[in-house]
Amino acid sequence: MIITTEATPASPPHAPGAGPAPGFRPELEGLRALAVLMVVVYHVWLDRVSGGVDIFLMISAFLLTLSFVRRVESGRPLDLGRHWLHRFKRLLPAAAVTILGTLGATWLLLPASRWTEIIDQAWASLLYVQNWLLASRSVDYYAAEHATSSPLQHFWSLSIQGQVFLLWPLVLAGGAWLASRSGLRYRSVLWVAFGAVFAGSLAFSVHSTATHQAFAYFDSRARLWEFAVGSLLALALPHLRLARSLRVALGWLGLAAMLACGLLVPVDRAFPGAVALWPILAAALVMVAGQTGSRAGADRVLSCAPLVRVGRLSYALYLVHWPILVIVLAVSGEDRPGFLVGLAIIAVSLAAAWLVTHGVESPLRRARWTEARRWRMALVVVACLAVVAVPLAGAQGVLQARAEAQQQATAADHPGATALREGYTGAPEGPAIPLATELRSQWVSLGTPCAGDYAPRADVLVAGCGQTAPLADPERLVVVVGDSHAEQWMGALVPVAEQEGWQLVSVLEGGCAFGSPDDPAQPEHCREWLDAALAYVLDLAPDAVFTMATAAAPDSPDERLVHGYAAVAAALTDAGIEVIGVRDNPRFTFDMYACVEDAGAEQCAVPLDQALAPVNPAADLGLDGFHAIDLTDRLCPEGTCQPVIGNVHVYLDHNHLTADYAATMAPDLRERLLASTGWRR
Structure with a gap:
C-alpha cells in the first residue's frame, strides 16, 4: 500500500475564492483511512x-x-x-x-x-x-x-x-x-x-x-x-x-x-x-x-x-x-x-x-x-x-536438514501398502513420511513435454501433455488422461511401466475429470480441453488409456461414474484402445494430513461405508476392452479409511494421495492390472 507518513501535497489551484489554501491535505489522509478500513472490514466480516x-x-x-x-x-x-x-x-x-x-x-x-x-x-x-x-x-x-x-x-x-x-x-x-x-x-x-x-x-x-x-x-x-x-x-x-x-x-x-x-x-x-x-x-x-x-x-x-x-x-x-x-x-x-x-x-x-x-x-x-x-x-x-x-x-536450512535425514531412512521403516500384503512381519519405526514440509513434492510429473511421435498435431491443441523418456521399442503405449486424481496414480503407475517396458504419456488438466464435456459440473475451461484430449488420444491410438472411472463425494458415500464416462470409454474401446478405469479414492470434508498433525492418526480414520459406495460403480460397465481396477482395500483396509498406513501418510490433503504412498501400491496395481488385461510378458 501507499506510504502514509509523507505529507500530502497541497491541492492544486481552483477558481479564485474556491480553491484550498496550499499546504497539508487532511482529506487525503481521511480518504486513505476509509480505504484501509474498507479493506479490513470486508476481509474480516x-x-x-x-x-x-x-x-x-x-x-x-x-x-x-x-x-x-x-x-x-x-x-x-x-x-x-x-x-x-x-x-x-x-x-x-x-x-x-x-x-x-x-x-x-x-x-x-x-x-x-x-x-x-x-x-x-x-x-x-x-x-x-x-x-x-x-x-x-x-x-x-x-x-x-x-x-x-x-x-x-x-x-x-x-x-x-x-x-x-x-x-x-x-x-x-x-x-x-x-x-x-x-x-x-x-x-x-x-x-x-x-x-x-x-x-x-x-x-x-x-x-x-x-x-x-x-x-x-x-x-x-x-x-x-x-x-x-x-x-x-x-x-x-x-x-x-x-x-x-x-x-x-x-x-x-x-x-x-x-x-x-x-x-x-x-x-x-x-x-x-x-x-x-x-x-x-x-x-x-x-x-x-x-x-x-x-x-x-x-x-x-x-x-x-x-x-x-x-x-x-x-x-x-x-x-x-x-x-x-x-x-x-x-x-x-x-x-x-x-x-x-x-x-x-x-x-x-x-x-x-x-x-x-x-x-x-x-x-x-x-x-x-x-x-x-x-x-x-x-x-x-x-x-x-x-x-x-x-x-x-x-529456517530453510533446518527444514532441509530434516528432509535429508528422513531420506536416509530405510524402506523397511516406511513400507506403506506393503504392510498390508500377506506375510508382512516388519515393525516400521520413526516418523511417518512424507514430512509436512515436503508435501509440495508429492505430485508426480512425467517431466518431459510431449515431443516427436507423441506431440499433439497442430489442429489438436491439448494442454498438459507430458511423457516419459522415449523408448525405442516399448511393450505398450499407455496414456494417462484426466484430472489430479488420475495424476496422483502415476506414483504407482510409473514403477509398473518401468518394470514392464511401457511408454507413458500423460494428458492432464486440474479439475477436469475425463468424461463428457457437457457435464454441467465440469468447469468451463474443461469443456474444450476434454474435446481436445479425446481427439489427441484417438489420433495417437495407444494400447490403453489409464483414467479415473468414478468420482467420490467428500461428505457421503454417493460415489458415481464420472459423468459421460461410459460414452467416452465406449468411443475408445470401439477404436481398439483398451481402457483402464481406476476407482476413485475416498474424499473428505477435512484435510487428512492436517488432522493427523493436530489430533493423531487414530482420531482421523473414517469408516469405508461413509466414504465410498458399497460396490464399485464401474465394476459392471459391460464394455469389451474395459478393465475396472479397484485398490480400495489398500486405502481402507478392514473397512476403515486410514490416514497413515505402514508409517506412510496416505493423503496429502482432503482428497489426494501422497506420491510416497502411491508408490508403495505399485506391486498391487501391477498384479491387478496384468491379471485384468492379460498383458503378461
Whole structure:
C-alpha cells in the first residue's frame, strides 16, 4: 500500500475564492483511512473485494507524479538513485517487521505442513514479487478460506506497488528527457505516456480478467492502468475550474460510490477488469472535490482528526491486519470470525499498526542521519532485507536438514501398502513420511513435454501433455488422461511401466475429470480441453488409456461414474484402445494430513461405508476392452479409511494421495492390472 507518513501535497489551484489554501491535505489522509478500513472490514466480516486496495494504488501514483512534476518544473535534479533509496527505506522497515512477526507466529501456531509455503511467500514478499508467485500458482484469492490462506498473501499489492515505484520514475524521468530534447511541454509528454499506459493496460486487464481472472488479479500488467489514472489525475487537476457547490456534490457522490463498491454489486470475479473503474473513479471524484471550505463538504468529514490519525496508520494497518486474521482463524478452525471476534481482530490490528508506525517507521523516517548520505539510506535498506533473509535462510536450512535425514531412512521403516500384503512381519519405526514440509513434492510429473511421435498435431491443441523418456521399442503405449486424481496414480503407475517396458504419456488438466464435456459440473475451461484430449488420444491410438472411472463425494458415500464416462470409454474401446478405469479414492470434508498433525492418526480414520459406495460403480460397465481396477482395500483396509498406513501418510490433503504412498501400491496395481488385461510378458 501507499506510504502514509509523507505529507500530502497541497491541492492544486481552483477558481479564485474556491480553491484550498496550499499546504497539508487532511482529506487525503481521511480518504486513505476509509480505504484501509474498507479493506479490513470486508476481509474480516464480508469476505468480499472492497476496492480499497485499488484506491491506494491510484493515490500512490497521484502523489508520486505530483512530486516528480514539481521537481522537474522547478528545475531541481531528479536523482533517481536517491529517490529509490528513500522510497524503499520508508517501505521496508514496517514490511520487515510484519514478515518477521508472521514467521514467528507461523512457527509457533501453524502446522508444519504450512511452513514451506509461507517461507516461500516470505521471500517473495520481501523481494516484491509476491504477486507473480501467486499468479504462477493461479491462486483463487476469493475462493480460499481465510483459515487456509497464506498470512502473507496480501503482500501481492505491495509487490505490484514496489514494481511501479521502480517503473514510474523511469517514465517520469524519460518524459523529462524527451521534453528537453524535443521542445515539447513536459506535461504534454506525460499525458501521452500515461494515456497510452492507461488504454493498453485497461484493455489487457479486461481481456485477461475474462479469460483467466485468478491470474489476472495478481498480474502487474493488468493493474498499471490504475496507477495511470492517478498520474493523469495529477496532471489534470490544475486545469479543473469547478464551482464550490459542484465540488461539494462531487465529493459526496464519490464518497458514497466508494463505500458502496463491492457492497451493492458482487464484483469479486470481475476484478481487476473495467469494474475496478468504480472505486478508482469514485476516489478520484473525492480528490477533485479537494478542500471545498464548505461546512457541507465531504472533505470536512474526511479531515476529522480520528480519520486523519487512522490514515497515518493505513500502511501499517494493511500490513498487520491480514496475518492476524488468518492466524486467528487457523488456530480457531473457523472459516470466518463472529462479530465480537472480528472487533477484537480489528482492535488488535489497530494497536499493532500504531506500534509498527510509531515504534519502527516514524523513528527511521525522522532520523535525519539516514537521509544525509546515500550509503546510510542503503544501509537501512540492506539491514531490513538482512533481518528477514537471515532467519528465513536459517529456517530453510533446518527444514532441509530434516528432509535429508528422513531420506536416509530405510524402506523397511516406511513400507506403506506393503504392510498390508500377506506375510508382512516388519515393525516400521520413526516418523511417518512424507514430512509436512515436503508435501509440495508429492505430485508426480512425467517431466518431459510431449515431443516427436507423441506431440499433439497442430489442429489438436491439448494442454498438459507430458511423457516419459522415449523408448525405442516399448511393450505398450499407455496414456494417462484426466484430472489430479488420475495424476496422483502415476506414483504407482510409473514403477509398473518401468518394470514392464511401457511408454507413458500423460494428458492432464486440474479439475477436469475425463468424461463428457457437457457435464454441467465440469468447469468451463474443461469443456474444450476434454474435446481436445479425446481427439489427441484417438489420433495417437495407444494400447490403453489409464483414467479415473468414478468420482467420490467428500461428505457421503454417493460415489458415481464420472459423468459421460461410459460414452467416452465406449468411443475408445470401439477404436481398439483398451481402457483402464481406476476407482476413485475416498474424499473428505477435512484435510487428512492436517488432522493427523493436530489430533493423531487414530482420531482421523473414517469408516469405508461413509466414504465410498458399497460396490464399485464401474465394476459392471459391460464394455469389451474395459478393465475396472479397484485398490480400495489398500486405502481402507478392514473397512476403515486410514490416514497413515505402514508409517506412510496416505493423503496429502482432503482428497489426494501422497506420491510416497502411491508408490508403495505399485506391486498391487501391477498384479491387478496384468491379471485384468492379460498383458503378461
